[in-house]
Amino acid sequence: MPQNDLVDDQEGRVTALAAARQAVPAPEEPILELKDVKIHFAVTAGVFKRVVGHVRAVDGIDLQVRRGEVLGLVGESGCGKTTLGKGILQLVNITNGSVTYRGNGETVDLAELDSKALTPFRKRLQIVFQDPYSSLNPAFTIFGSLEDPLKKYGVTTRAERRRVIGDLLEAVNMSRDAMDRYPHEFSGGQRQRIGIARALCVEPELIVCDEAVSALDVSIQAQVLQLLMELKRDKNLTYIFITHDLSVTEYLCDRIAVMYLGKIVELCDAEDLYANALHPYTEALLSAIPVADLDKQTERIVLEGDVPSPVDPPSGCRFHPRCRHARDICRQAEPPLKRYEIDGRDHYAACHLIEREAAD
Amino acid sequence: MTATLPGPGTRTTARPRTRHDRQFDRIRAREEAGTFKAPVQGRFFSKFRSNKLAMIGLVVFSVIVLASICAPLLTTHDPQQINLRAMLQPPSADHWFGTDRTGRDVFARVLYGGQVSILVGLGSALMATIIGVLIGIYTAYVGGWVDALAMRISEILMAFPQIILVLMLVAILGQSLSNLVLIFTLTGWGGIYRMARARMLSLREEDYVQALRAFGLAPALIAYKHILPNALGPIMVNTTLSTAAFILQEAGLSFLGLGVPLSTPTWGNILNVAQDLRVLENNWWLWLPVGIVISLFVLSVNLIGDGLRDATDPSQQG
Ligand code: SF4
Numbered sequence: 001m002p003q004n005d006l007v008d009d010q011e012g013r014v015t016a017l018a019a020a021r022q023a024v025p026a027p028e029e030p031i032l033e034l035k036d037v038k039i040h041f042a043v044t045a046g047v048f049k050r051v052v053g054h055v056r057a058v059d060g061i062d063l064q065v066r067r068g069e070v071l072g073l074v075g076e077s078g079c080g081k082t083t084l085g086k087g088i089l090q091l092v093n094i095t096n097g098s099v100t101y102r103g104n105g106e107t108v109d110l111a112e113l114d115s116k117a118l119t120p121f122r123k124r125l126q127i128v129f130q131d132p133y134s135s136l137n138p139a140f141t142i143f144g145s146l147e148d149p150l151k152k153y154g155v156t157t158r159a160e161r162r163r164v165i166g167d168l169l170e171a172v173n174m175s176r177d178a179m180d181r182y183p184h185e186f187s188g189g190q191r192q193r194i195g196i197a198r199a200l201c202v203e204p205e206l207i208v209c210d211e212a213v214s215a216l217d218v219s220i221q222a223q224v225l226q227l228l229m230e231l232k233r234d235k236n237l238t239y240i241f242i243t244h245d246l247s248v249t250e251y252l253c254d255r256i257a258v259m260y261l262g263k264i265v266e267l268c269d270a271e272d273l274y275a276n277a278l279h280p281y282t283e284a285l286l287s288a289i290p291v292a293d294l295d296k297q298t299e300r301i302v303l304e305g306d307v308p309s310p311v312d313p314p315s316g317c318r319f320h321p322r323c324r325h326a327r328d329i330c331r332q333a334e335p336p337l338k339r340y341e342i343d344g345r346d347h348y349a350a351c352h353l354i355e356r357e358a359a360d
Numbered sequence: 361m362t363a364t365l366p367g368p369g370t371r372t373t374a375r376p377r378t379r380h381d382r383q384f385d386r387i388r389a390r391e392e393a394g395t396f397k398a399p400v401q402g403r404f405f406s407k408f409r410s411n412k413l414a415m416i417g418l419v420v421f422s423v424i425v426l427a428s429i430c431a432p433l434l435t436t437h438d439p440q441q442i443n444l445r446a447m448l449q450p451p452s453a454d455h456w457f458g459t460d461r462t463g464r465d466v467f468a469r470v471l472y473g474g475q476v477s478i479l480v481g482l483g484s485a486l487m488a489t490i491i492g493v494l495i496g497i498y499t500a501y502v503g504g505w506v507d508a509l510a511m512r513i514s515e516i517l518m519a520f521p522q523i524i525l526v527l528m529l530v531a532i533l534g535q536s537l538s539n540l541v542l543i544f545t546l547t548g549w550g551g552i553y554r555m556a557r558a559r560m561l562s563l564r565e566e567d568y569v570q571a572l573r574a575f576g577l578a579p580a581l582i583a584y585k586h587i588l589p590n591a592l593g594p595i596m597v598n599t600t601l602s603t604a605a606f607i608l609q610e611a612g613l614s615f616l617g618l619g620v621p622l623s624t625p626t627w628g629n630i631l632n633v634a635q636d637l638r639v640l641e642n643n644w645w646l647w648l649p650v651g652i653v654i655s656l657f658v659l660s661v662n663l664i665g666d667g668l669r670d671a672t673d674p675s676q677q678g
Pocket residue numbers: 279280281317318319320323324325326327330335350351352353354
């Protein structure tokens with residue numbers, strides 16, 4: 001694709017370029033691009049560790065993360081969203097596909113790098129965890145836990161490290177002297193803020209927030225979410241926000257991807273998802289959010305049964321055993337993730353029913 | 361104030377305030393003032409101290425260890441001094457535990473023998489711990505074929521009957537104190553290795569470990585510096601318990617004449633004479649006192665180990 005600073009004065013070519021750009025779905029270069037990412041774990045049995053099957057935790061994900069956005073990754077527990085988050089950071093091995101990072105003029109497939117080559121990119125991508133109680137090492141003070149990463153990324157003197165960690169703690173609204181205390185001395189909300197400070201200590205560009213507020217009380221959730229949004233603005237961050245709770249993502253996310261059994265079933269702008277959810281699974285998730293407005297009260301769609309095992313996912317559409325619209329075709333053919341347009345905005349969904357309605 | 365206290369009793373009627381209410385109020389006042397510190401470090405010691413058996417064990421252990429170390433102060437006899445005019449004497453004011461077949465003072469031999477036996481027990485346990493932990497913590501953290509290899513080696517060593525291994529090594533290396541420690545270390549590291557490995561397998565899934573990995577820190581740094589401190593509790597317990605086991609093994613091997621050379625007094629070597637049925641029947645002072653000392657020592661170490669286990673067990677809070 002030609003660079004847009006090539007031409008400015010020549011009318012004709014500018015229009016041609018604009019037309020060309022319109023054909024490309026994402027105008028700016030995405031910071032992260034996943035192509036057909038699969039993460040499978042072998043299931044072994046017996047003394048000889050015979051492989052009897054694979055857990056298809058993540059089973060073919062295509063996704064682009066735009067610089068500066070908040071992308072929500074939503075689904076029930078067991079749908080593979082956490083595994084995908086860890087896969088993006090290369091904390092679990094990716095079985096297939098590519099995770100392409102673009103930034104500072106570099107384009108690399110993180111999945112192909114060995115641990116040494118990965119090091120410079122480790123500081124660009126960071127993660128915040130769900131459980132504030134296991135995310136901090138109980139045997140170390142906060143300074144002790146954060147010191148080694150800083151050392152690795154070039155903060156050589158102890159005094160300098162203390163200054164950096166102090167600044168970080170202040171950035172997450174904690175006092176500087178918290179660094180000499182142990183994790184058990186903090187509340188859940190404070191620990192989560194320390195976890196955020198830790199992720200920030202290498203000045204990343206993208207942070208995966210894995211259920212970052214789910215374990216907290218509602219009032220504290222709001223504080224932490226607000227902190228995350230302030231930090232995003234100040235430091236120009238991009239977030240991938242993993243959660244099972246659609247009521248959290250509404251005010252936070254620019255776009256939302258809904259996952260079911262290792263696949264994306266719907267992907268669109270956050271407002272569109274809440275206003276015009278297409279996929280039956282998203283509808284069911286949305287209907288489960290408690291609504292304060294009585295007039296808006298809709299029928300609650302109850303999902304029957306549990307998420308099926310990812311070792312042996314259902315044939316055809318993976319959602320069909322629980323879908324109230326399921327037909328024969330759903331059991332036979334897997335619906336592809338297709339692009340639709342609603343009010344001129346892209347809306348991706350994977351469902352035969354929608355395909356048919358759109359065709360009519 | 362009572363009304364704000366939680367609990368079913370407060371909802372119905374105002375019940376009389378008890379000692380616990382006041383205690384609770386105080387704790388809460390401190391909590392609100394921000395001066396409350398959870399006594400996590402203190403809990404370990406207070407739990408250990410309130411365990412009567414463990415305290416008894418600690419006292420017995422200290423007495424025996426101190427007596428062995430201070431042997432020259434407690435007896436004027438030389439444990440190696442042969443006195444053919446005082447053979448097989450029963451206990452007396454001069455010879456508290458009597459004398460053996462070459463007239464050596466048994467009390468002095470028990471004291472000095474304790475030095476060697478405890479050294480062998482503690483030394484082997486420490487060596488086994490160091491090796492087991494060094495291997496177990498790292499291989500379990502990195503996993504894969506490294507882990508599988510370490511597991512197989514430990515299984516092979518554990519599957520060998522120890523006595524055959526000992527016979528082999530004694531035949532190759534000869535009898536000596538350091539060889540005995542080597543043998544015990546070689547046969548004993550497997551147990552601690554397995555425990556360290558099991559601990560690591562659960563600890564490495566913790567989020568803080570994932571966070572460290574996300575920074576790309578070196579595996580050895582993460583495993584040894586950041587995770588190991590969290591696995592030390594149970595490892596410490598295991599070291600204590602294997603000390604006791606090694607002392608028993610030393611006694612057993614020396615009794616069979618395979619341990620420390622007979623000229624060096626150890627608890628096992630002293631017992632060695634009881635192989636003779638006549639000694640067993642007629643000269644009880646040759647084997648009974650030292651037998652009691654060994655039993656007491658092993659028992660005390662086991663009691664301490666149990667106390668440590670209870671004190672470090674997170675499932676037994678309070
Ligand atoms: S494809 Fe069929 S089963 Fe799947 S969500 Fe659509 S209607 Fe339901």
